[in-house]
Every structure is written in C-alpha cells, then in structure tokens.
Amino acid sequence: MTRRSTFLITMLCFGFAFLYIPILSMIVYSFNGSRLATVWGGFSTKWYVSLFQNQQVWDALILSLQIALISASIATILGTMAGITLARFTKFRGRTLFSGLVIAPLVMPEVITGISMLVFFILMADWVGWPGSRGFTTITLAHITFCMVFVTTIVQARMLQADRAIEEAAMDLGSRPWQVMFDVTLPVIFPAILSGWLLAFTISLDDVVISSFVTGPGNTTLPLLVWSKVKLGVTPDINALATLMVVTVGLGVLAAGIILTRAESRRLREERLAFRAND
C-alpha cells in the first residue's frame, strides 16, 4: 500500500475507539462488586447470579424469542415474495404504489408507525371485534410488517444480480413457473433469504418503540423490560444483561458472517470451476 496516511489511520483508530469504548466499559462494569453502578468496587459475578435467578427476565426473554421467531419467519416469506415480485415483474397494475409501500416503512419514524398500528388495532376491535386484546398477536403482526420490508430490500438486490438465463433455461426445459421458483430461483437466492431472516430476527428482538405502543398488559418483551428499568437510570444488573446480549449477538453475527463468507467464496470457486470445465 503506497497511499497510507498517518491522519487516516489515526482517525480509523479514533473511530473504532469511539464505537467500542462504551460497550467495553459496560462489560467491565457488569463485573463490578459495588451496588453503585458507576463506582468500581472489586470484581464480582453476583449481578449475573441475580440475573439468572430473576424469573421476570426469563419470561421476557422467552416471549421476545417467540415473537422474533414467528415474526421473522413470516416476514421472510412475505418479504421474499415481495422482493421476487419487484425484481421480476416489471409491469403490473399498482406497481408504483407497491414499491412505495415497500420503502415507506423503512423511512417512517417508529413513533408514527407505532401510533398508527395502535390506533388501527383499537379501531378494528371497535368495528369488527378483533383483536380482542393487545399483546402477543398485535406485537407479532406489527413486527412482521416492519421486518418484511428489510427482507424485501435484501432479496430484491440479490435477485437483480442473479443470472436470469438459468431461470429461462428451466422454463425452456418445461418447468412450470412456480416450479422454476422453487427449484431454481429460491436455491440461488438462499443466502440472501437467510441474511434477511437474520436481520428480521434481530430487528424484532431489538424493537422497543413499536412494541411499547402495541403491547397490552402483562406482555413485556425483553427490550420493554430493559426500557422500563433503564428509564430509571444505570443499574448493575442491566449491565450484566447487556453484556450477555451483546456478547451473544456479537458471537452469532461473527459466526454467521464467517459461514456466509465461506459459502459465498465456495460458490464463486465452484462457478469458476464450472465455467472452466465448459471451455
């Protein structure tokens, strides 16, 4: 590398320090023996012990995981359908509105999405008697809606890169359109679908604002529990909880990143080999 500049490298180090020092500090203080969250009082793991004994935290975690699993899966199906639609069908009635509807949730402020969803559910309950009560169902429906557009963005981008000739070849060989989708298109874009699911899962697991609007009594997800505690200030047990969440997600993303990178480079290698075999 010839164009290395001290200034740029310094800024890079400064930037990463900025990004990681708060998180590292939080991790260190989760092992703080003192009751005062910001004063160091010796190494201790007692906050982790009290966290593991806290039934409220476990219930909230299980609820959050259930909602995230269901909403990420349905959002992935709907989002993939929308992504394929936008990439493949260039002309159908209402396409402009559809592509707008796919982008709008991405830029809509969460407060507004939350309020509109809540009012919608309240009015629906008034008009048609559904949903009877707010909670698991309403949170899941809201999460599906704003997670699916993230999946759509990823799938659509991947579809535009994909080689259409393979799909056309399958058509020429007599496959029905839906067979082409299941046998050719979906396997080709599978990595994109997988990363879409992962993104939807983490977004659902992380959501505070929209959940806080559409939840009902007794349905506290983990972010909502953290939110209600954090509003009162810094406490050592939240430090411990935060550390566990950050480390889990960090390791998960790292593993997923490594697996996806490996799969991608293997695919490229195989493609290259296949082309060479053709020559």
Place this chain on the structure above:
Amino acid sequence: MDKHPLRRWFDLKGWRALLIGVPYLWLILFFLLPFLIVVVMSVATNTPTAPPFSIGGEHPWVNLGPFSRVFTDSLYLRAFMTSVLNAALTAMLCLLIGYPMALALTRVSRGWRTILLMLVILPFWTSFLLRVYAWMGLMGKNSWFNGLLTDSWNFLVPLDWAVKSVPLMNTNFAVVLVMVYTYLPFMILPLYASLERLDPTLDEAAMDLGSRPHQVFWDVTLPQSIPGIVAGGMLVFIPAAGELVIPTLVGNASQPMIGKIIQDEFGQARDWPMASAVAVALLVLMVIPTMLYSHYQARAEGSK
C-alpha cells in the same frame, strides 16, 4: 401434461397473482390503512370519548385546528427546530468522523478490510437500546469517563472555572453525541461503498500532473464521493429527526424533540388529532429531503 383449466390458469396467472397479491394486501392492511387512519385523524376533533376523537359529525367536517397549532404554537415550532438542528448536526458530525474512516478502510489490506468492516457493522446488530444505555453509564456524574473529562477540563482552565463534574447527562449535547454514536455505521457504509468504486489511477494521474495529496482529495476524491455523502446523510438525518428513545433517556426534558411531543400528545394528553397532525407535519418535513435525494439521484443516473 395436465391440461386441467384450473391448473393452466394457475400456471399462467394464478401463481403470479399469489406472489404479488399476498405481500401487497398485507402492506395495504397493516401499513397503508393504519397510516391513512392517522392522516384522517389529523383533521378530526378531540372528544372525551373512547376512542378520543370524532370526525364528520357537524359542520365544519374537517377540523384544521391541530394543524394551525403546529404552525403557531411555540412548543411545536421549537420541538421541530430542535429535531432538525440535532439531526443535521448529527449527520454533519457523522460525516466528519465517518469520511476519514471510510477512506482509510479503502486503503488497508484486503484481510484487514474484511475484519474492520465487520467491526463497523457489529454494533448495528447488537441492541440499539443497550448501546444508548452504555453511554448513560459513561456520562453519569461518578463515571470514570466523566471523571477523566472533568480532570482535563480543570487542568486546562483557570481555577475559577473548575467544576465538580462535567454536566453531560440530560443535555442536548448528550442527545447529539449518542445519536452520532448509534448512527455512525449508517454513514460509514454508503461512504465506503462509493469510495471503494473509485478508480485509483485517477489519483495517480492527478499526482503525476503535480497535485499535492490534499489537492487530490479536494479535486478528485471528494467530488466523486458526493453520492455516498448524500446517501449517508439521508440515512442518518431521517431516523435522527424522528428519534424517540435517545432524547427520552439522555436528553433534556425541557428541550424535547418532535418524537417525544408526538408520544406525549398521544399518550399523556390523549389528544390523538394533535398527535396525528404533528406526525403528518414531521412526515412532510422528511419527505422534502427524500424527494430532493431521489431527484438528485435521478439526475446523477441521467448524466452517466
């Protein structure tokens, strides 16, 4: 081959209609319809019923009161000003920190690049709420970080100005600082994407023609990366303007941002028409930069 008419219909049209229709209907029912309800509610009248609004009862059918209050009441005007200023400042600071980082990322070796890019994205995958919370721990009065800042402040200024601790928590500065922290990856990634595509031979050509490194940057690199700057700026500005969590946790309650106003009008004041009117005004405010952006992008595509 099976020639059952229903099957033929499904192959020709049905599966396609299914593929388009299901996500389309979902978004209409759970996104467009709720949004339209909010728009309609913004011209409704606040009533002490449940739900607390009525529309179309008596003449005049639409109530423009909430909207006129948005543009006249200083509470809303100040909140809009605070939001726009905070968001613009955040976008600017993200650019100042993110640009050198993105540029440096394009110049390190391939192996390092993969690792560092992953490190940029990693915080984005961890909980947003907890990243804000991490700063609450740093900014508090007794924290080591605040102590460090206080000591360096007291060391630098005359004795009369010495402070016990730097007031960080519950200030507007804290809001901007934490927003820069949480949105920095949104700036770095589009900048990196646009800088990575640049042709390094252009730099070399400028150097050969006698430009000094900083001239190369201003004349060659920067103009070519404007699409990335605009994209990153939008990605930071838009969510920052509507931010709710960060001002609630670290902000100054007497200097609220617009997201908090919407929430309070809706929740505490139970004035749904007012909350909707502020929400619609915020959306209009955001639509303007979005339209400028797409206009700009269309022009950039056209000139290629």
